[in-house]
Amino acid sequence: MPYIEKVTRAGRTVLYERSYSSHIHPPGATRSEKMKDTKESQKKINLRKAITELTILMNANFVPGDYHITLTYERDKRAETVEEAKRDRKIFLDRLRRRMKKEKEICKYIVVTEVGVRGALHHHMVMNQVPVEWIRQAWKHGRIDIRPLDDTGQYSKLAEYFAKYTIRFRELGGKGRAWTRSKNLFRPETKKKIVKNRGYFREEPGTRKGYWLDKRTVCSGISELTGWNFLRYILVKNDGRRGSPS
Template sequence: MATKRNKYILKHGDVIDIEEYHDGNYGAKGKKRTPKKKLTKEDMQKVNAQNKTKKCRQRLLQYFSMGDCFATWTYEPKNRPPNMQEALKDFQKAVEKVRRQYGKRGKQLFWIRNIERGTKGAWHIHLVVNEIGDTASILQKAWNKGGTWFTEIRKSKFYDEDFTKLASYMTKDERTVEIKADGTPAKPRIREASYNISRNMPLPEPATEKLVRWPKEPKPKKGYYIAKMHEGINPVTGFKYRRYTLIRLGQDLEENKNRTQKFRKKRRRKRERI
């Protein structure tokens, strides 16, 4: 059975995100190719949810640091929107105010958001934005529909080094089911959700390797440490997978963010001269 490794170079090499998985299109050595399985609607939903969370996590790694802002905009009952379309308009008006304030300070705004309508009718918007010094004040002034709650990512209950918890939280929707302490599924808490990101956050293409066999437990590359490793069985393919994140030793991701901003400015000036 063929094994593949995808390697994503993030933050100019300070973070390396790696995924290893069996290619279900090929059988084990000496056996015929495995017939391609036709995915059901439920399978496709699982695949799409996995990809959405994966890309969210990688964008968090690429464009944000633990000192950035995790916020929630809430609605007063009298201001609740009648539908998702109106909630999207509310968000667009508010985030445009935030973008203008960032522009006045010579900063670029990066955001990830999830608009959620609860099963009891309450609305709120979860938001991750890059911190520029007075971000909390900017967010409060931009939102007039209710309250604004905010904290640093590192101080939230969704803190972990490879952003798995935060990415899962930011991409949840009406099909997300939490598991209770006794192992049974809880009742859904979201009636509908809308996830989106700012357009200025592209992700690099991975370098792909074909491996002869399933690799042993990885060791950190020289100069890096393994922040976290996840192993399991893909619920759609039924095959093993592994993913882990390498972070350069001695590097603070806040410093890396500042270096990234300097790099973008330098590259932008170079393009302007051409």
């Protein structure tokens, strides 16, 4: 019987999402009771949406060798509140964009503000490669740590970290989204279709030639939002670069 399949191609990855709905499901199948609309259930739903959105954006716009940057504060220059940290972040981005515009370089980024366990504020950023000195000159509050993105082209784990930072950000009074992005990022189209099948959809991820399955991305169960079964996973193109992470 039919089920819904969504496919999103982002960079070297393909995100597959299979699910049923109240209109598309096997005969006789029943929907599980949806989770009660509590703050905790809504938090889980919002987190999953944020992880999916950030994964797609990162995989579609950044490549091996681009940067994962951490902007930290020196003790005497620390932001005292989340809103102060957001202002510092904005000033940093304005400086960096001006420099890159002057040099006729494209600036692509996703940045999130993290509140540490002890309340220390700092920022995480994914951006395209630029001279490190430009970043140092734009950030006036402390040290920067720069690590190149790995050569898988699959950054869902990093996206998950970014998404989780948003929860604590809001819990401590942050307004709006904890993360922001440049307007020039490409957002791939998600193609949706109804797949006709004689039974229930397979709850094991599919495979395809030339791709490997990132087992860390396999997620299945009952949707807190709809009460119907779902399956989600990512395949990564195997083009001679590093294979599946251990």
